[in-house]
Amino acid sequence: MAASASGGLEGRVALVTGSTDGIGLAVARSLAAQGSAVMLNGFGEPEAIRALCDELATAHGVEVAHAPADLRREEDAAALVPHVLERFGRLDVVVNNAGTQHKGPVEEHPPQRWREVFALNLDAAFHTIRTALPGMRARGWGRIVNVASVYGLAGGVDRSSYVASKHALVGLTKAVALETASTPITCNAVCPGDVSTRIFYRNAKLLAESEGISRAEAQQRIAATNMPSGRVVAPEHVAALVAFLCSEAAGEIRGAALPVDGAWLAR
Ligand code: NAD
Numbered sequence: 001m002a003a004s005a006s007g008g009l010e011g012r013v014a015l016v017t018g019s020t021d022g023i024g025l026a027v028a029r030s031l032a033a034q035g036s037a038v039m040l041n042g043f044g045e046p047e048a049i050r051a052l053c054d055e056l057a058t059a060h061g062v063e064v065a066h067a068p069a070d071l072r073r074e075e076d077a078a079a080l081v082p083h084v085l086e087r088f089g090r091l092d093v094v095v096n097n098a099g100t101q102h103k104g105p106v107e108e109h110p111p112q113r114w115r116e117v118f119a120l121n122l123d124a125a126f127h128t129i130r131t132a133l134p135g136m137r138a139r140g141w142g143r144i145v146n147v148a149s150v151y152g153l154a155g156g157v158d159r160s161s162y163v164a165s166k167h168a169l170v171g172l173t174k175a176v177a178l179e180t181a182s183t184p185i186t187c188n189a190v191c192p193g194d195v196s197t198r199i200f201y202r203n204a205k206l207l208a209e210s211e212g213i214s215r216a217e218a219q220q221r222i223a224a225t226n227m228p229s230g231r232v233v234a235p236e237h238v239a240a241l242v243a244f245l246c247s248e249a250a251g252e253i254r255g256a257a258l259p260v261d262g263a264w265l266a267r
Helices: 022-033 046-060 074-088 111-139 160-179 198-211 215-226 235-245
Strands: 013-016 037-041 064-067 093-096 142-147 185-192 257-260
Touching: 013 022, 013 074, 022 037, 022 046, 022 093, 022 142, 022 235, 037 046, 037 074, 046 064, 064 074, 074 111, 093 111, 111 142, 111 160, 111 185, 142 160, 142 235, 160 185, 160 257, 185 235, 198 215, 235 257
Parallel strands: 013 037, 013 093, 037 064, 093 142, 142 185, 185 257
Antiparallel strands: none
């Protein structure tokens, strides 16, 4: 497979973790639309995942496969990139997107859940990066994008493990960007505000239940509380930024943590 000289991603291979749903799926779609083959990852019904692979492959004329790794498990996380290399023969783009959160005060945070949040939000990215970099260095090109959060750049109440793990992910991004700074490999983070995916709808449901309001009102209230724009961010907005970071034009954006947050962090 020849790599592209056009600035698109034709001939490239991308791994997007947590991409059977939400932001990851939007990212997978946008990278496939740029011509990249894609390894999906994440949970779901086998039939639905097969249909998703077929749909993406047909829509964009690229190869699409799925790796069922549970990235909370160290052995799965460590084996994911070798699996992609075995399937596609190369790996050019890694998007560390799979993530989870636990809501509640720090003194009530179950330690086991703390380890799970860190395993998925931080350790999995460490494993994909450390196993993908040697091949990227050998081929002389690579793009690593870590999906952090506004909570990677600012604090928040009742989400200590999420805030801590996303800050650490931003730190890992900077460290890897420095280690690759003199190469054609870049590493950056994107930091979304409230995005209209499962986590957002779950938070809105919790707010609706605790306040006795409708889910629609809760969604509007969350968006307006956190984001001066008053609107929730679409997964496609995040995906477009990730695709740009994977382009040739973004080759000197290194170690950045870029908000997509309706001006949340501008206050
Ligand atoms: P989502 O819940 O909609 O989708 C998560 C995806 O990850 C799914 O494909 C799921 O199957 C997969 N997944 C879950 N656990 C996994 C595991 N253990 N191993 C492998 N895959 C797993 O999530 P989302 O809302 O799209 O969030 C994606 C990322 O964006 C997360 O890192 C999240 O922290 C971050 N983020 C989300 C929002 C938001 O408002 N939704 C805001 C800021 C940052």
